[in-house]
Amino acid sequence: MPGNILRKGTLLILSGPANHLHIVMNDPVYSHEHGYDGVLAVNISSIKPGVYYDPSCILTTNCHPFVRWESWVVYKEAAVFDASRLDLKVDAGEIVSHHPVSDDLYNRVRAGFEISRHLPRKIGRFIRQNHF
Numbered sequence: 001m002p003g004n005i006l007r008k009g010t011l012l013i014l015s016g017p018a019n020h021l022h023i024v025m026n027d028p029v030y031s032h033e034h035g036y037d038g039v040l041a042v043n044i045s046s047i048k049p050g051v052y053y054d055p056s057c058i059l060t061t062n063c064h065p066f067v068r069w070e071s072w073v074v075y076k077e078a079a080v081f082d083a084s085r086l087d088l089k090v091d092a093g094e095i096v097s098h099h100p101v102s103d104d105l106y107n108r109v110r111a112g113f114e115i116s117r118h119l120p121r122k123i124g125r126f127i128r129q130n131h132f
Contacts, residue, residue: 004090005039005083008106010066010098011090015043015077021066023073023101023109028083029130033122038080040126042109044071057112063105066098073109076118080126 005011007027012019020043028037046069047053057073089095101109113119113127 004097005081005086006100007039008100008103010064010101011041011086012066012096012098013041013043019096020044021064021098023106025106025110025113026130026132031080031126031129033126033129034080034082036082037084038126039083039086040078040080040123042078042113043074045074046071054112054116054118056116056118057109059105064099064101073112073116075112075116075123076120078113078119078123080123 005024005028007024009024011022011024013022022041022043025040025042028039030036031038044059044067045053047058053072054075055072056075059067059071059073061067061069086095090097
């Protein structure tokens with residue numbers, strides 16, 4: 001069903017050996033660079049002792065039902081996804097929609113895009129071109 005992929009939505013997407021929560025940062029918008037209606041999504045990963053993490057946005061266990069451990073936003077892996085393909089994968093059960101994020105959490109994650117030193121240039125360009 002079209003329309004599963006919206007700003008502040010979350011998706012469980014296989015990333016490495018496990019599903020990771022991805023936060024959708026915008027409603028679908030046409031991207032000339034990508035050639036499709038795209039959404040920017042960024043994944044969340046739990047903080048592991050002794051392993052480096054980007055401190056730009058840290059999530060606590062009470063910020064979202066899926067976040068069970070202190071976690072971080074992996075800005076270096078932020079990506080623009082084809083919204084229609086994500087819709088198809090949600091409909092097929094390959095990707096699972098989860099609870100949307102709160103306004104506060106969305107704003108914190110969004111602010112991290114401005115300060116992370118690990119943000120890919122093409123993602124910064126997508127954000128600037130689409131004014132969000």
